[in-house]
Amino acid sequence: MPISFTWMHLYPVRLFAIASCLAFCCIGSALANEEDDDGEEATEAKSEFVYELDPYYTDVGYNIPLTHKPIPTISSNSEAVIFRELLKDSLVPQYMLVEASMYPMPLLGTHLKKHTPDFYKQGNIGSNFNIIDSLTAGFQEPWAVSLFFGNVAKLKRPKEKRKGNNYGYTGYLFSAGTKHIKSNTLVDDEWCELEWKIKGKLEYDDEKLSWSFRFGGKFNRNHEVNNVTYINLHRSNTDLRSKYLTWLENTNFDFRLHFLQHDGKLVRSELIAGKKMPLLGYKFIPTFSTGFIWTSPDEYSGLLKDATANKLTFVIRPSVEF
Numbered sequence: 001m002p003i004s005f006t007w008m009h010l011y012p013v014r015l016f017a018i019a020s021c022l023a024f025c026c027i028g029s030a031l032a033n034e035e036d037d038d039g040e041e042a043t044e045a046k047s048e049f050v051y052e053l054d055p056y057y058t059d060v061g062y063n064i065p066l067t068h069k070p071i072p073t074i075s076s077n078s079e080a081v082i083f084r085e086l087l088k089d090s091l092v093p094q095y096m097l098v099e100a101s102m103y104p105m106p107l108l109g110t111h112l113k114k115h116t117p118d119f120y121k122q123g124n125i126g127s128n129f130n131i132i133d134s135l136t137a138g139f140q141e142p143w144a145v146s147l148f149f150g151n152v153a154k155l156k157r158p159k160e161k162r163k164g165n166n167y168g169y170t171g172y173l174f175s176a177g178t179k180h181i182k183s184n185t186l187v188d189d190e191w192c193e194l195e196w197k198i199k200g201k202l203e204y205d206d207e208k209l210s211w212s213f214r215f216g217g218k219f220n221r222n223h224e225v226n227n228v229t230y231i232n233l234h235r236s237n238t239d240l241r242s243k244y245l246t247w248l249e250n251t252n253f254d255f256r257l258h259f260l261q262h263d264g265k266l267v268r269s270e271l272i273a274g275k276k277m278p279l280l281g282y283k284f285i286p287t288f289s290t291g292f293i294w295t296s297p298d299e300y301s302g303l304l305k306d307a308t309a310n311k312l313t314f315v316i317r318p319s320v321e322f
Contacts, residue, residue, distance in 0.1 A: 046070070050097075050167060052201075055319060056139070059101035063152055067094050073154045074168065079211070082155060082168060086198055090151055090170040097148035097169070107143075109136030109184040120184075133184060134316040137293055138254075138270060142186065146175040155202050168200035173216070180225050182304060189222035195230075208238040208321070217261060224302035228258040228267065238285060238321060240278050250276040252289060260298065267299040272315055289317040 048071075051060040063071075074085045109132055113120045123131040150171010173195050180189035195216020202209040214232040236252035251274065258268035274289025293313040297306045 056105050056317065057101065057103055059099055061097050061099035061148075064096045064098065065094070066096055066149075069094060071095070071152050071154055073156060075156050075158050077157055079209070082200060083198070086151065086153060086168045086170045086200065090198075093149035093151065093171055095148075095150065095152040095171075097146075097152070099146040099148065100143075101146065102143040103139045103141070105136045106139040106181055106184075109133070110142065110181060110186050113184040114186075129314065131316070134314055135318075136184060137313050137315050138272065138317075140181050141177045141191070142179050142181060144175045144177045146173055148173045155200055157202075157204070160204070166200075166202045168198075170198045171196070173197055173214075180220070180222065182225075182300070187222065187225065187304065189220050189225050191218060191220045191222075191225070193218045206240045209236070211235040224300055224304040226267070226299060226301055227261045228299075229261055230256060230258045232256040238276050238278070250278060250285075252276070252287070254291075258299070265296070265298060267296040269294045270315075272317065274317065276321065283322060285321040287317075287319045287321055289315070289319070291315045 047065065048063045049060070050063060052058065065071075074082050076082055076085075112132060120130070120132055123133070125131060148169065148171055150169060153168045155166040155168050174192065175195075176190075176192040178188070178190055180187040180191060193216055195214050197212060197214040197216075199212035199214075200210065212232070212234045215230070217227065217229045219227050233255045234253070237249060239249045253273040254270065255272075256268070256270040257266060259265065260267055270291070270293045272289055272291030274287055276285050276287045278285050293315060295311045295313070297308055297310070300306070
C-alpha cells in the first residue's frame with residue numbers, strides 16, 4: 001500500500017532546517033543546566049554531547065532534555081532486560097538528539113571513482129567485480145543530519161564504575177540529506193527518512209556491545225530514486241574474556257531489506273557478517289566482515305534504472321576497532 005504524506009512535497013532539507021531552528025532554541029536553557037552541575041550525580045535533566053568514530057559511520061550529537069527528569073540508568077548484564085527497559089514509556093518522547101553523521105569509506109569510494117578513474121578501474125577483477133566497490137558498498141548516502149525524539153537511558157553493568165557513559169535510545173528519528181550514492185557515484189537527491197528505532201551501546205575495557213533495530217520509510221525528491229520502506233537489524237559484540245574461536249562472541253552482523261512503497265516489492269537485501277580477532281596485550285582489534293548486497297533494477301527508474309538483470313555485490317569490510 002502506498003505511503004504518502006502531503007508535507008513530503010516540501011524540500012526535506014528545508015523542513016529539517018525549520019526543525020533544527022526549534023531544536024537549537026532549546027540548547028540555551030540546556031547549557032544553563034550544564035553550568036549548574038557541580039560534579040555530583042544529576043538531580044535534573046541536562047544536555048550532553050555524544051560522538052562515535054568509525055571508518056564507515058562517524059557522528060556527533062547533542063542530547064537535549066524535554067523534561068526536568070534526569071537520564072535514567074539501566075543496570076544489567078542482560079540484553080533482554082536492557083531492551084525491555086528501553087521500550088518502557090517509549091511512546092512519549094522525553095529527550096531530543098540533534099545529530100550530524102558522515103560515512104568516510106563510502107565518501108572515499110565516490111571521490112576515487114570521480115577524481116581518479118584510472119586508479120579506480122585498477123580495482124577491477126574480471127568483468128563484474130571491483131575491489132573498491134566491495135570495500136565501500138552498503139551506504140546510499142554520504143552524510144545526513146538528524147533529529148531524534150524519544151527516550152534516552154545510560155547503560156551500565158551492575159556494580160561497575162567507569163568514567164563516561166554508554167547510552168540506549170528508543171524513539172522516532174527524522175533524517176535528511178542532499179545526495180544519494182549509486183554504484184559509488186553521487187546523485188543529486190534531496191531525501192528524508194522517518195523511522196522508529198531502538199539502539200544501544202556498551203563499552204568497557206573487556207567488552208563492547210552495540211545493537212539496533214530500525215523500521216521506517218525513505219522519501220526522495222529525485223523521482224528516479226524510488227521511495228522505499230525498510231527494516232534493519234544490527235549487532236556487534238567484542239568480548240576480550242571469551243575464547244578465540246567461540247562462534248557467537250566477537251562477531252558482528254547487519255541485515256537490511258528494502259521494499260517499494262507503492263507495491264511492496266523487495267528491491268534490496270543486505271547481509272553482512274564479520275569476525276573480530278582480539279590480540280592479547282594489544283589495544284586494537286582487527287575485524288573482517290564480508291557479505292552481499294542484492295539489488296533489483298526496480299530500485300530505480302528512468303535514466304538511473306539499470307538493465308533488467310538483478311545485481312549481486314560482494315562486500316568486504318576490513319577494519320580495526322580501538
